[in-house]
Amino acid sequence: MMMPANFSAVSENEMTYVIGGGVADYLAPVMESAQWQNFSKNMVTVVGNKYLSDFLTNTVGAMFSGTWKPGVGMAGFGKQFGDIWAVNYTNKLGDDTTGFQKFKWGLKGAGNIALNVVGNLAAIYNLGFGTVKNAASESTFVKNGDFAF
Template sequence: MMMPANFSAVAENEMTYVVGGSLVDVLAPAMKTENWQNVSANVIKIVGNSFLDAYTSSILSQLFDGNYVPGDVIGFSVKNLDKAYNKGYNTFGGNWGFAVGALNAGMQILGGLSAIYTLGSGSIGLETKKGTLPTL
């Protein structure tokens, strides 16, 4: 029987399996469930902090600009979702545009929820022009 030139017949008992050496194998024994939960919470807080910085002044200006009309904050939020959706949709168009637009809008929603989680999970550091206020 003719075999291709790159064929090599190896008996099953001669095969070697290499296990280990990956990053997961190194970290998994050291990381416990509590550690992985802490990583997840910290990632959510990092995302939440970035959204707090980006949107706090915009939302507060909607509330305290002296021209508040009920629904301004919701309207502002819908405009942000619409802007994120349209950026993805207009970039790709068609089915891909719909998917990327929906992904962008979904990420905006997750970012907003992360900001709410960050606000509810502990105290935040308040900064003034002279420095940072003490945490209570």
């Protein structure tokens, strides 16, 4: 029997599969829409957790501090933004600062303020979708006739 010139007889146990079966298929399966949605939700939650304390200090904390005045409820955010701007721009200015450096530092400052706003929005998201734990329900207020916290 004659075989074509490009024919090679290979036994079944010597065969190598070149399509599929790669390590990446087992270790890192492709993320689909549901996994990307979960990733996005978790990322917003992680960022929101980082900003939650400052957000509450600048809003609820300022309002119930005993020194709150109507119309200045956002002063904490103004200070936050001012501090970010100072670190990224104002504190770097000198007599020899070029226009390009001012432009570059201004972009950096504006970008960092924008990221801070996004972080505070993520904190609002956490407050909207999360459940806050009630500290009073897990505390013992009276112990042996005395108040205990």
